[in-house]
Amino acid sequence: MPKLTIDDIEVTVEPGTSIIQAAEQVGIEIPRFCYHDKLSVPANCRMCLVEVEKSPKPMASCALPCGDGMKVHTQSEKAKQARKNVMEMLLVNHPLDCPICDQGGECDLQDQAVAYGYDRSRYEEEKRAVTNKNLGPLVKTVMTRCIQCTRCVRFGEEIAGVEELGVIGRGEYLEIGTYVEQMVTSELSGNLIDVCPVGALTSKPYAFTARPWELRKTPGIDVLDAVGSNIRIDARGGEIMRILPRLHEDVNEEWISDKTRFAVDGLKSDRLDRCYVRRNGRLEPATWEEAFEAVKTEAKKRTFGAIVGDLADCESVVALKDLMESLGAKNLECRQDMAQIDPAHPAGYLFNTTIAGIEKADAILLVGTNPRTEAALVNARIRKTWLAKRIKVGVIGRKIDLNYPAQYLGAGPETLAELAEGKGAFAGVLANAKNPMIILGAGALRRADGYAVAALARKVAEKFNMVKDGWNGYNMLHTQASRVGALMLGFVAGDAASWQKVDALYLLGADEMPVENIKPDCFVVYQGHHGGKVAARADVILPGAAYTEKSGTYVNTEGRVQNGLQAVFPPGGAREDWQIIAGLAAVLGRKLPYETLPQVRARLAAVNPAFARVDEILPAKWTAFGKDGKCDAKPFGAAIENFYMTDAISRASKTMQACTDAFVKAEEEKAVAHG
Amino acid sequence: MSVAVKKDFQQPKDFKFSKENMVKVELHISKYPKGRQASAVMALLTIAQEQNGGWIPEAAMEEIARILDMPRIKVFEVATFYTMYNLSPKGKHHIQFCTTTPCWLAGSAEVVRACEKHLGIHLGETTPDGEFHLSDVECLGACVNAPVFQHNGDDFYEDLTPENVVKVLDDMKAGRAKPGSQTGRATSMGIKGATTLHDQAKKAGVKDAG
Ligand code: SF4
Ligand code: FES
Ligand code: FES
Numbered sequence: 001m002p003k004l005t006i007d008d009i010e011v012t013v014e015p016g017t018s019i020i021q022a023a024e025q026v027g028i029e030i031p032r033f034c035y036h037d038k039l040s041v042p043a044n045c046r047m048c049l050v051e052v053e054k055s056p057k058p059m060a061s062c063a064l065p066c067g068d069g070m071k072v073h074t075q076s077e078k079a080k081q082a083r084k085n086v087m088e089m090l091l092v093n094h095p096l097d098c099p100i101c102d103q104g105g106e107c108d109l110q111d112q113a114v115a116y117g118y119d120r121s122r123y124e125e126e127k128r129a130v131t132n133k134n135l136g137p138l139v140k141t142v143m144t145r146c147i148q149c150t151r152c153v154r155f156g157e158e159i160a161g162v163e164e165l166g167v168i169g170r171g172e173y174l175e176i177g178t179y180v181e182q183m184v185t186s187e188l189s190g191n192l193i194d195v196c197p198v199g200a201l202t203s204k205p206y207a208f209t210a211r212p213w214e215l216r217k218t219p220g221i222d223v224l225d226a227v228g229s230n231i232r233i234d235a236r237g238g239e240i241m242r243i244l245p246r247l248h249e250d251v252n253e254e255w256i257s258d259k260t261r262f263a264v265d266g267l268k269s270d271r272l273d274r275c276y277v278r279r280n281g282r283l284e285p286a287t288w289e290e291a292f293e294a295v296k297t298e299a300k301k302r303t304f305g306a307i308v309g310d311l312a313d314c315e316s317v318v319a320l321k322d323l324m325e326s327l328g329a330k331n332l333e334c335r336q337d338m339a340q341i342d343p344a345h346p347a348g349y350l351f352n353t354t355i356a357g358i359e360k361a362d363a364i365l366l367v368g369t370n371p372r373t374e375a376a377l378v379n380a381r382i383r384k385t386w387l388a389k390r391i392k393v394g395v396i397g398r399k400i401d402l403n404y405p406a407q408y409l410g411a412g413p414e415t416l417a418e419l420a421e422g423k424g425a426f427a428g429v430l431a432n433a434k435n436p437m438i439i440l441g442a443g444a445l446r447r448a449d450g451y452a453v454a455a456l457a458r459k460v461a462e463k464f465n466m467v468k469d470g471w472n473g474y475n476m477l478h479t480q481a482s483r484v485g486a487l488m489l490g491f492v493a494g495d496a497a498s499w500q501k502v503d504a505l506y507l508l509g510a511d512e513m514p515v516e517n518i519k520p521d522c523f524v525v526y527q528g529h530h531g532g533k534v535a536a537r538a539d540v541i542l543p544g545a546a547y548t549e550k551s552g553t554y555v556n557t558e559g560r561v562q563n564g565l566q567a568v569f570p571p572g573g574a575r576e577d578w579q580i581i582a583g584l585a586a587v588l589g590r591k592l593p594y595e596t597l598p599q600v601r602a603r604l605a606a607v608n609p610a611f612a613r614v615d616e617i618l619p620a621k622w623t624a625f626g627k628d629g630k631c632d633a634k635p636f637g638a639a640i641e642n643f644y645m646t647d648a649i650s651r652a653s654k655t656m657q658a659c660t661d662a663f664v665k666a667e668e669e670k671a672v673a674h675g
Numbered sequence: 676m677s678v679a680v681k682k683d684f685q686q687p688k689d690f691k692f693s694k695e696n697m698v699k700v701e702l703h704i705s706k707y708p709k710g711r712q713a714s715a716v717m718a719l720l721t722i723a724q725e726q727n728g729g730w731i732p733e734a735a736m737e738e739i740a741r742i743l744d745m746p747r748i749k750v751f752e753v754a755t756f757y758t759m760y761n762l763s764p765k766g767k768h769h770i771q772f773c774t775t776t777p778c779w780l781a782g783s784a785e786v787v788r789a790c791e792k793h794l795g796i797h798l799g800e801t802t803p804d805g806e807f808h809l810s811d812v813e814c815l816g817a818c819v820n821a822p823v824f825q826h827n828g829d830d831f832y833e834d835l836t837p838e839n840v841v842k843v844l845d846d847m848k849a850g851r852a853k854p855g856s857q858t859g860r861a862t863s864m865g866i867k868g869a870t871t872l873h874d875q876a877k878k879a880g881v882k883d884a885g
Pocket of ligand 2: 046063
């Protein structure tokens with residue numbers, strides 16, 4: 001292991017560590033533009049120059065591996081001068097339009113120019129200008145500001161898997177562009193904005209709306225898929241301005257999907273901000289007291305069933321469970337898509353390998369899932385692993401467009417059954433793999449024979465030795481943020497369709513339920529934050545809070561318990577969800593035994609001790625889940641049709657609508673034209 | 676100036692390599708190890724340019740990307756990087772004037788001006804009849820015979836003057852122009868006749884060391 005000194009601090013590092021990384025380890029910051037720790041190293045900006053004793057010229061510290069006995073100086077005259085020179089050259093063609101640039105205040109170029117540059121330029125000639133590119137409805141370009149660090153190009157190639165951006169031209173005319181002016185089609189394209197160190201790529205929907213120093217930053221958890229991406233919610237006053245990723249190496253690294261980032265404008269429209277009660281067939285505004293009274297009157301006459309929607313936090317789920325059970329409710333359901341998932345067997349419904357664990361896999365079988373749309377960041381991990389090791393990927397289900405090569409094996413259960421017997425094209429690959437994985441999507445279980453499919457998948461896992469000491473290669477990929485938490489809390493009773501028989505229903509944000517299956521005389525309470533066809537069917541509407549408006553616990557598809565904080569208050573008369581349920585319980589004479597958030601969380605941990613272990617993964621015991629039985633030959637369906645619109649929030653978002661128009665519809669038209 | 680391709684001309688819808696060229700294409704691909712076929716991109720671009728009358732249409736880049744199994748943007752990057760690939764039509768006769776220092780000292784600016792006047796177009800433009808396109812390039816490596824222009828990426832016309840260049844253009848149109856020196860000098864022989872350092876030494880009365 002090489003031992004070296006950086007600014008007279010001695011440091012020993014792993015072989016292959018670059019000087020910039022070693023400096024980071026001892027807390028020395030070296031400025032950089034092109035270097036990004038998740039991307040390859042082109043060493044083309046030269047901002048990271050340092051002085052290394054015995055070498056005649058300053059060296060690019062991002063590309064120079066540490067050597068034994070090296071003496072590095074980051075603050076010597078030579079190093080400082082080198083950086084100043086680089087800075088001056090970088091600014092030669094930069095427009096210096098910070099006052100009208102959205103990156104202002106969080107711009108690497110601006111910060112580093114102040115910290116490491118000259119205070120004036122000697123350049124008096126004309127600057128070049130570069131035409132802007134149209135990258136679609138999400139990313140705004142001002143290409144004249146580009147410093148050609150190529151981070152965006154590398155992000156596209158290495159992370160997003162879309163090779164659409166490139167470096168065109170040369171020398172004075174070099175610029176970043178796409179192939180003959182096309183849009184960048186990736187579900188991760190928003191990350192280009194974060195990756196770009198200057199204001200060349202900025203957020204189109206957020207353009208000119210706020211300055212970074214006006215924003216209050218709150219750590220949150222995303223709920224628009226089941227990955228549990230760590231996010232930062234930036235708000236000004238009571239308004240959410242934007243969502244950014246927060247680093248979590250084991251979950252989302254430093255990326256988030258475009259839906260996570262850009263669906264927030266959906267929080268501003270179609271909101272429920274007051275109670276409603278149906279009187280004479282019409283929903284009329286009401287006070288909380290009136291609404292609660294209306295529920296009370298019916299609760300005396302009817303037995304409730306309850307359905308939890310996709311975006312619910314665990315606090316409100318446990319409160320609802322406690323309330324419903326005290327009312328004697330038998331039909332609790334969190335699988336509004338009627339996926340046949342058995343709550344008794346955690347190993348059968350968790351992503352056991354963990355997201356970070358994907359990197360250890362060497363063969364992956366995707367069954368009834370398109371990870372690209374269902375969990376963009378799980379897909380990014382698969383791609384990352386493929387890029388590093390060229391792992392083999394097999395697909396059973398729909399023919400999907402993945403950004404790594406995959407072998408198509410078949411459409412439905414018969415292909416899976418074949419594999420379970422050790423036959424078929426992919427059997428050899430799985431048999432020879434050290435760490436094989438299977439990923440089962442909701443699309444595979446959302447059918448009458450779902451339990452039999454799960455049993456088949458389990459057999460495949462057992463056949464190919466996917467579950468062994470230190471490795472569990474069996475995975476269920478969920479698409480709903482609330483699903484795993486609700487399963488862990490046991491919010492399932494009766495079979496998936498039994499709620500259709502009840503005469504009163506409590507819907508906690510159950511926006512995706514088949515509303516047409518509700519009995520006509522059923523009394524429906526809807527608690528949620530967005531109006532929609534389910535809310536329209538309700539007899540009482542209780543306005544709840546969206547994920548940015550409450551502190552909530554969510555469990556991601558891996559079974560990872562995470563807490564998000566409240567960033568803003570819910571609009572108008574809306575309240576935090578567990579408090580609504582607690583308030584209603586009091587009116588119904590079933591006061592819940594908790595009054596504060598810590599008390600609800602203690603209750604969560606009492607129901608399932610895993611809730612006490614925040615951000616930990618507890619390995620699930622391997623049990624015989626699923627039911628043996630005959631499978632229908634019907635091909636596996638898709639869990640998600642349109643990545644951009646999957647829930648009440650993203651459906652209300654204008655940006656997501658624009659993406660649907662630009663990307664999804666355009667694709668469909670292309671398909672029609674070719675078909 | 677931006678490298679973005681100008682849009683004032685028709686892009687052909689399809690492009691396919693001719694049978695003979697396909698043989699060349701295969702040959703170039705076979706030079707590289709399997710899986711590294713993308714290395715043949717430059718050769719293929721050149722072949723496409725030759726086949727398509729001196730410029731590479733978008734359809735050809737797409738075809739090359741398909742043949743070499745690489746992203747289109749990667750082909751585009753290469754095609755825009757090298758100035759010898761033309762991404763728009765350059766007329767029947769593409770005249771590339773060298774305007775770098777040695778040629779400029781020898782009068783390239785006047786030669787260019789004479790041409791522009793004769794053809795009625797500026798550098799970077801094509802004559803309405805599609806016969807000539809003028810552009811300027813950096814040193815062509817023939818400075819001894821400056822000023823120089825290159826014709827269709829191949830032949831050099833050397834020792835140009837504002838007078839003889841006009842004739843060259845007319846001859847070219849008529850199909851009888853001859854590349855090489857336009858003043859009749861053989862290869863790169865000195866314009867003041869054959870001189871060597873031996874002669875200089877002798878003249879100065881220095882004893883020959885050899
Ligand atoms: S657009 Fe931004 S990320 Fe891309 S090369 Fe330019 S400065 Fe770098
Ligand atoms: S950060 Fe090292 S050269 Fe760009
Ligand atoms: S300067 Fe013109 S050929 Fe060299």
